[in-house]
Structure formats: structure tokens, C-alpha cells
Amino acid sequence: MPFPTASPASPAPAAAADVFLDLRNVEKRFSGVRALDDVSLTIRSGEIHCLAGENGSGKSTLIKIMSGVYRPDGGSILINGRNLPHLTPIEAIRQGVQVIYQDFSLFGNLTVAENLALNTELQAKRRLVSWGRVRSIADEAIERLGVDIDPTREVDDLSTAGRQLVAIARALMSDPRLLIMDEPTTALTRKEVETLFRIVRDIQARGIAVLFVSHKMREMLEISERISVIRNGRKVAEGPTSEFDEPKIIRHMTGHDIASQSYVWTPPAEEVPPRLEIRNLTLPGAYEDLSLAIKPGEIVGLSGLLGSGRTEVANTLFGLEPGYTGSVLVDGKEVRLDRVSTAIDAGIAYVPEDRLTEGLFLTQSIDRNILATIYDRIAAWSVVDRTKAAELAAGSIRSLQIATPTGEKPVGQLSGGNQQRVVLARWLLTDARVLILNGPTVGVDVGSKAEIHRIIRDLAVKTGVSVLMISDDILELVQNCNRIVVIHRGRFVDTIETAETSEHAISDILTSFR
Secondary structure: OOOOOOOOOOOOHHHHHHHHEEEEEEEEEOEEEEEEEEEEEEEEOOOOEEEEOOOOOOOHHHHHOOOOOOOOOOOEEEOEEEOOOOHHHHHHHHHOEEEEEEOOOOOOOOHHHHHHHHHHHOOOOOOOOOHEEEEEEHHHHHHHHHHOOOOOOEEEOEEEEOOOOOOHHHOOOOOOOOEEEEOOOOOHHHHHHHHHHHHHHHHHHHOOEEEEOOHHHHHHHOOHHHHHHEEOOOOEEEEEEEHHOHHHHHHHHHOOOOOOOOOOOOOOOOOOOOEEEEEEEEEEEOOEEEEEOOOOOOOEEEEEOOOOOOHHHHHHOOOOOOOEEEEEEOOOOEEEEOOHHHHHHHOOOEEOHHHHHHHOOOOOEHHHHHHOOOOOOOOEOOOOHHHHHHHHHHHHHHHHOOOOOOOOOOOOHHHHHHHHHHHHHHHOOOOOOOOEEEEOOOOOHHHHHHHHHHHHHHHHHHHHEEEEEEOOOOOHHHOOOOEEEEEOOOOEEEEEEEHHHHHHHHHHHHHOOO
């Protein structure tokens, strides 16, 4: 079914007929701090335009100005050639601007159909629900998108990719002229990214412009026709995608070149027991008969397709899946991981993939998040030693270079890279001997990503911590691991020395299992 096209608010000048949205010399300040400085940006009808920049560069502020959430302190916003100085979110939607944010803004306890029909029912001011009408609205929205989604499933039961498809389907119901996608591939596997790109190109073919907001260079180069880069609130580059490559984008985003070097692990001079060893580990329905040994200072990668069992392995090692059989040993001593506290006591730390819902207390301060796992060590008779707590938190902020003026700042106000450093800082205070990283740089910009990789490598070299790094980013694994284990359908099927392989070779291996 073709997408209907919204009528423009007013006729556009003939010379600018292909320009849908035009930002001119936009400025925005918060408490005297300039978030956007003289930014101009044009988005043409039916184009895929990528907006690139590090976390904190001003991308989110720019999105909120386009969608009417923020009003600029200077400059102008033109949609279809019409100046809209008092753009509001409702007016932006009426003009054809739709935003899909990273959290998708869906109701997890409602079904797909209910999420898709809710706005329509509210706009119609209906007092009684007709489930037949709800299902009809949902079926039409899903058909427009051209995907297969069960409208009766609750959104919380869907994968990240599934929830994203629901968010896209909902956005398309209002007949947008511009679809803004904020970091849409953050938690997607490569296969899911390919599906998303197919849908984005299909949307473009129907005359809808797409603003793809990202900091993943390869995806920008693959999907976009034009790229704009902002740094520290200013636009520093813009042009056809053909004029960019990865090093050039990195240089514009960060202001300098970032060299990539592979991690080289040096085995101990004397034979020592593995820091972490699993023997014949089995969790019914998830994985079977897994064995692996990781020596002190090793960084071992684990990769596989979605549903391969890799996350279940991480959960088991952190005491979240007590129903396993087999053995887990830390420094040669067997431990029974029947609860999280047992894993922590054994020296195992876990940085989950979804730091926002599983790794952080977003409304609490940075200090409290860092100290969350060691309050029992700094509290005598249930009274926290505030001096010691302050010293430990401040030391962690310094050593991990967390960008904040104070540890009292809510952790939810930090950029993605700094939030990830807070999670790392928390577990380092436990004197962890084994560090499990599930998607360590998901949603992190290129500059912070390089710094987090440096921190992980330094930990492995200087403290002898063993690292199990789980990631969909094959290049991340190749550059930071001395070997990579491939898991498929709950079994380890290959172990690859990174010094003897390449990113493409491992990608080919994973692709062969699809």
C-alpha cells in the first residue's frame, strides 16, 4: 500500500522546491552555555541525510529544535519555504516532521495493536474502545511498512528490532514528510541493520526524507546521500557522502585523527591457572556443553547471531541463570553461581548491554552509581563513611576521566560514553578479577569508544583482569581481543586467533550461519 503524502503548509518557492526543511543560523543556549552556534542545515525532500557527531556535540538539541520541542534563541526554521518562528511539537507533526527516539517511546505492557492505534483513538476522542477498529488500524499500519509483526503481542515481548519496527509503523501513520531516526542501529545486530536499511530505502522511495542521526561511520557511508557533521555545537562539514570516508568523518567529529591498534596479549612467563574457566556448561534451552579458559590479562571475544546463547552465557557467569549444570572456576577454585552476590564475591563483574535499564540508576548521582556495589565495605554499623565514599568516587572519576564538574550530577545527564565509564568504575571498585562486557561501546561515540577500549586494555595489562567481550561489532573484537570464540545455536563452533584473521573473514563466518 503506498504512503499518502501530506499537503505542504504553504507553497514553496520554485527555486527551493526540493528543500523540505531549512534551518538558518540557528543558535541555542542553556544557562549561558551555547549548545548550538550558527548552525544551518537543509534537508531535501526524499533524501537520506546523515547527521553525525559525538555525544554532546549538539545532535539531540538540533533534533528537538526541528521537532518543536525547543525554540531556538536565534536563527530561523523554514518548512516548505514557510518561516515558523513559533514551532511547537504538534505543529511540527502537522507539517510532516516525525521523530523516532532511541527509547522508541512505546508502552511495553500494551500490545502492538494498542500502541499503533492509541494516537488515532485519542485524536478521535473516543470514550469506548472497539477492538475490531484497533486491530484494523494496526493491520493497516503494519501493511504500510511491509513487515510481519504479530499485532497481538505485547511490545515488551518483542526484540529491540521489533520494537523499532513498531515505532516506525506508528510514525508513518501520520503521513510524515520527514522521518528523523535518532541512533536507530544502537542495539541492532548486523542482520537487523540490513533489514532496517531496506525499510529506510523503501520509505525514501515513497518521497519521504529521512534524517539518520548516528555516530557509526560505516552505516553513515552505507545508507546516506549527504552527510553533515557537527562538533561542539557548530557544523564543521557537509557534503555528498561520496566526499567522505571513515578517517575524514572521525577527524571532523573529534577534531583529530584516532589511530586503531590491535591488542597483543603476552602470556605469563610461568604457567598459571586460568583466571576464568568453564567446563561442560549447559543451560537447557539456551546453550550446551560449553568449555572455555581465559588466562590473566587475556581479552577474549564472544560473538554470534542474535539468539545464539551469548547473552545467556554472560547472565550465567553473573549469577542470573542459576539453573545451569557444569563447572565454573575462578583462579582454579570452583564457584557455584546461584546468585549475583556470589558472582561478585568470586570477583566477577558484568557490564550489561543496556546500561540505561540494567546498568545505571539514572536519577541518582554519579557518586552513588559508582559506589553502589561497595556500600557494605564503607559502612560500619549501617552508617556510610562519607569521607571515604567521597574519596573513592572522586578517584574513580579522575582515573576513568568521567567528564563532569561534580559527582553529585545525576548520571542520566551524562553522555553515553561517560555513562559507560561510570558502570566500569563501579565494578573496578570491587577489585574484579573477571570482567564480562556485553556490548561495551553500544551507543558510544567514536572518541569515547577509543578511550573505553584503552581503559579495558590497560586494565588487562596492568591488573591481570580477564575480559570476556561480547559484541556485534566485529572490528571492535578484532582490535581488542587476542582471540574470538564464535557461538551458534548454543554451542562454541570456532575459536579464531585475531592475529591470524581479519574483520571480513569473521563476518563471513558469522554470515555462513544465517
